[in-house]
Amino acid sequence: MTAHGAAVPATERPHRAQHTATQFAAVYGAAPTGTWAAPGRVNLIGEHTDYNDGFVMPLALPHTTLAAASARTDGVLRLHSGGADGGIVELRLDELRPAPQGGWAAYPAGVVWAMREAGLPVGGADLHFESTVPTGAGLSSSAALEVVTALALNDLYGLGQEPQRLAQLAQRAENAFVGVPCGIMDQTAAACCTEGHALFLDTRDLTRRQVPFDLAGEGLRLLVVDTRVKHELGDGAYAERRAGCEHGARALGVRALREVPYAHLSEALAGLAGEPAVQALVRHIVTENHRVEEVIACLDAGRTRAIGPLLTAGHASLRDDFKISCRELDLAVDTALTAGALGARMTGGGFGGSAIVLVEEAAATAVGTAVGEAFAAAGHAAPRIFEAVASAGAHRVA
Secondary structure, eight states, X not given: OTTTOOXXXXXXXXXHHHHHHHHHHHHHSSOOXXXXXXXXXXXXXXXXXXXXXXXXXXXXXXXXXXXXXXXXXXXXXXXXXXXXXXXXXXXXXXXXXXXXXXXXXXXXXXXXXXXXXXXXXXXXXXXXXXXXXXXXXXXXXXXXXXXXXXXXXXXXTTOOOOHHHHHHHHHHIIIIIIOOXXXXXXXXXXXXXXXXXXXXXXXXXXXXXXXXXXXGGGTEEEEEEEEEEEOTTHHHHHHHHHHHHHHHHHHHXXXXXXXXXXXXXXXXXXXXXXXXXXXXXXXXXXXXHHHHHHHHHHHHTTOGGGGHHHHHHHXXXXXXXXXXXXXXXXXXXXXXXXXXXXXXXXXXXXXXXEEEEEEEGGGHHHHHHHHHHHHHHTTOOOOEEEEOOOBOOSEEOO
């Protein structure tokens, strides 16, 4: 898949860590204490279920955000990114306040704020970031940035917090400081995924299970098609759908839509007569939770190819009931299926971003080529296509 874009080879990771440390020294004038990494993610199945107390199944990508960092004793937080315009962002810890629309620096600053709000003894720090996680692609670049910050501070200050707790603090930063009402999935994936596995997460009680996911061993590949599209409708529409789901739960007398049994979906929809938009949201969440359970059953039984139709059914539900797809995502999915993919669906928040495609290894190049040609014929920018390999969650690299 090198013609379309590739995952980060393992042999490049030490080089990236050294580069990040070197850049830190160039910015701040001294070597960092250490360097940490947190990955982007793709969600195999379970979309928009996390803020409905439902089931999700992400896997970490080999693409990571790296943070080189050192502690400070003067109550100052300094942030610098190799991928952002501008110089050092300097903030005082005692002046940190929620900052909607605060730009990229609001994400790591929000993590520091959330940790201090939780009573953790976090002091100042110098941080420099480098990232290979595509931004705006629905691959959780923001969660990678948050989690790598949390892990670096956890180690620098000896806080002893477990990965899931760091994920919760990162989510609070995004919800309360940045102002994005995301669920817990992205941060948990960045913090808790393990190499060679997909992560089954129950977002209600945060129980999780690592599910073996060795596609290469079965002659399969999972491709990511980054459409390079981000429609502006996305941010407000996310909040609108979350509010619609919460309204549906209240109307049905349940705490969250996770409590609506798949077997009783028809009765639930009848109870929402006269509210077709809410019915559609409820139908997606209930059927999507069921699809997660079906995917796990297939993987446990060694029937990995059987998850293909479930991925495709998930896309239809996101497109028709949740209405968060777009022409580029639909084109990627439809073209991949026509070219012989076993299954395909959009992944992430919607209105652009990426699709995932399950293919036989022998068909991967042909499917990728077909998608690229379809985009060119439609007048769209060339998509970035690469293989998703289940990789490790956040960890220290140097």
